[in-house]
Amino acid sequence: xxxxxxxxxxxxxxxxxxxxxxxxxxxxxxxxxxxxxxxxxxxxxxxxxxxxxxxxxxxxxxxxxxxxxxxxxxxxxxxxxxxxxxxxxxxxxxxxxxxxxxxxxxxxxxxxxxxxxxxx
Numbered sequence: 001x002x003x004x005x006x007x008x009x010x011x012x013x014x015x016x017x018x019x020x021x022x023x024x025x026x027x028x029x030x031x032x033x034x035x036x037x038x039x040x041x042x043x044x045x046x047x048x049x050x051x052x053x054x055x056x057x058x059x060x061x062x063x064x065x066x067x068x069x070x071x072x073x074x075x076x077x078x079x080x081x082x083x084x085x086x087x088x089x090x091x092x093x094x095x096x097x098x099x100x101x102x103x104x105x106x107x108x109x110x111x112x113x114x115x116x117x118x119x120x
Contacts, residue, residue: 011061018065018104021097022072024086035075042071059111066104073097 026035046067050060073094076085085093 008058011058015061015065015104018069018100021086022065022069025072025076028086029076029079029081035072038075039068039071043067055112056115059115060108062104062111063108066101066108069097069101069104073101 026032026039029035043064046064050057050063077094083089083091085091085097087093
């Protein structure tokens with residue numbers, strides 16, 4: 001039981017890292033509130049989809065930080081703010097962040113697949 005709580009805590013902590021990075025990226029963009037509203041609507045739609053498909057939120061959690069990071073980077077790319085990246089201020093950081101976001105999406109999909117695979 002303790003290991004399950006530890007795993008949930010680790011997922012939560014690891015999920016907050018991309019949200020913090022994406023938040024810093026969104027704050028650096030012009031029209032911050034507009035982009036935050038777009039992201040909030042997209043994440044709420046994703047939550048409704050997950051609830052409708054009856055996915056356990058405990059396993060699908062990594063998808064939300066990954067989606068947030070993809071949206072934040074996409075909006076930065078759309079705005080042409082390639083020099084606004086918080087860490088290195090280099091456009092190559094965009095590729096690295098997209099890869100990290102893809103890993104979070106894969107992590108959430110794999111965890112959900114394992115849960116559904118063990119119950120069938």
